[in-house]
Amino acid sequence: MSTTFTVDEPRAFSALDQEDDEGFLYTRWGNPTVRQLETKLAAMEGAEDCRAYASGMAAISALLLSRLSAGDRIVASDVLYPGTAELVRHTLPRMGIEVATVDTSDLNKVEAALQEPAKMAWIETPANPIMRLTDIAGVATLAHDAGAELAVDSTFATPVGTRPIELGADYVVHSLTKYIGGHGDALGGAVLANTDRLEALQLEATVHYGGVLSPFNAWLIMRGAATLPIRMAAHEAGALAVAEALQNHDAVTRVIYPGLESHPQHDLARTQMDNFSGMLTFGVDGGQAVAERMMKELQVVHYAVSLGHHRSLIYWMPTADLMESTYHLEGQQLDAYHSYAGDGVFRLSVGLEDPEDIIKDLTSVL
Numbered sequence: 240m241s242t243t244f245t246v247d248e249p250r251a252f253s254a255l256d257q258e259d260d261e262g263f264l265y266t267r268w269g270n271p272t273v274r275q276l277e278t279k280l281a282a283m284e285g286a287e288d289c290r291a292y293a294s295g296m297a298a299i300s301a302l303l304l305s306r307l308s309a310g311d312r313i314v315a316s317d318v319l320y321p322g323t324a325e326l327v328r329h330t331l332p333r334m335g336i337e338v339a340t341v342d343t344s345d346l347n348k349v350e351a352a353l354q355e356p357a358k359m360a361w362i363e364t365p366a367n368p369i370m371r372l373t374d375i376a377g378v379a380t381l382a383h384d385a386g387a388e389l390a391v392d393s394t395f396a397t398p399v400g401t402r403p404i405e406l407g408a409d410y411v412v413h414s415l416t417k418y419i420g421g422h423g424d425a426l427g428g429a430v431l432a433n434t435d436r437l438e439a440l441q442l443e444a445t446v447h448y449g450g451v452l453s454p455f456n457a458w459l460i461m462r463g464a465a466t467l468p469i470r471m472a473a474h475e476a477g478a479l480a481v482a483e484a485l486q487n488h489d490a491v492t493r494v495i496y497p498g499l500e501s502h503p504q505h506d507l508a509r510t511q512m513d514n515f516s517g518m519l520t521f522g523v524d525g526g527q528a529v530a531e532r533m534m535k536e537l538q539v540v541h542y543a544v545s546l547g548h549h550r551s552l553i554y555w556m557p558t559a560d561l562m563e564s565t566y567h568l569e570g571q572q573l574d575a576y577h578s579y580a581g582d583g584v585f586r587l588s589v590g591l592e593d594p595e596d597i598i599k600d601l602t603s604v605l
């Protein structure tokens with residue numbers, strides 16, 4: 240937990256003069272406990288290296304703000320985690336960065352958007368909250384042909400399911416708060432990439448923006464990460480059982496889970512995901528009223544945001560509200576969102592409870 244470390248020879252005071260092999264000096268620059276987590280995450284992702292941050296959003300803003308400058312252009316998925324979607328749409332343009340948002344599940348649209356020069360392409364797969372997938376290898380080829388780097392938010396998939404670096408991505412980001420930590424008790428985030436890219440990130444984002452991970456959280460997240468493979472197997476099995484039960488329920492209009500054959504991109508899910516994860520969405524008629532019943536009556540599933548925890552978590556995501564606050568989609572893009580989500584979806588993170596208990600709990604309020 241130490242914030243500072245004794246030095247045995249004179250050291251430069253500026254991060255600009257920092258050498259790689261000088262050892263630890265101050266925890267904002269680097270810390271042995273955090274470093275241990277970074278080393279493990281890099282091994283899990285098949286990445287050269289990793290930098291950990293205080294939250295998923297700290298990792299995402301570190302990467303976007305340090306990599307992009309005024310006059311640059313980014314092509315980003317039109318459906319992303321709301322924090323990222325708002326940062327991309329509201330903050331980047333204010334810094335003079337041009338933003339093009341496209342439905343990245345359609346490679347033709349990605350190719351068209353990359354006709355104009357871009358520094359970076361940004362995707363999230365599966366994408367919050369509609370569980371839409373993007374073909375990572377396909378977008379990597381298009382991005383590289385256009386001279387752009389590809390960043391993938393792989394939080395929903397986890398390295399157990401998908402390893403984007405192997406598929407050609409240049410950066411992978413995670414909210415460690417979710418599956419990797421896995422217990423709902425520590426915020427954290429990570430950026431994974433090759434050593435050169437992370438050295439640039441280290442100086443500007445880690446040392447100067449300073450949104451670093453606490454060593455205490457690094458320790459909690461490492462303890463959680465040790466069980467990630469067996470937790471993901473259990474999350475997947477539970478999610479499949481719950482998805483099938485909901486699909487057969489009269490009150491449910493639609494279930495979207497990559498592991499179901501009914502997912503519009505099930506074939507891509509089978510090639511790109513070794514584990515379908517524990518995230519699914521479903522629709523019902525009169526979602527708002529059902530949400531209110533859930534808040535009062537659920538016994539096993541918690542009505543709360545976040546995901547990837549041992550506990551099942553559910554939240555109502557109404558389409559109109561999200562469009563107004565976050566996505567601002569129109570025309571074809573709005574139609575494409577509607578085709579997944581209708582007027583809204585319940586986003587369900589299937590936890591590690593007995594799937595029969597989860598099904599019984601949910602069907603009691605449907």
Ligand SMILES: *Cc1c(COP(=O)(O)O)cnc(C)c1O
Pocket residue numbers: 294295296297320322323363367392394395413414415416417426427428
């Ligand atoms: C939660 C989440 C984030 C943000 O992570 P925090 O740790 O909450 O800052 C980013 N992307 C995805 C896909 C997420 O689910």
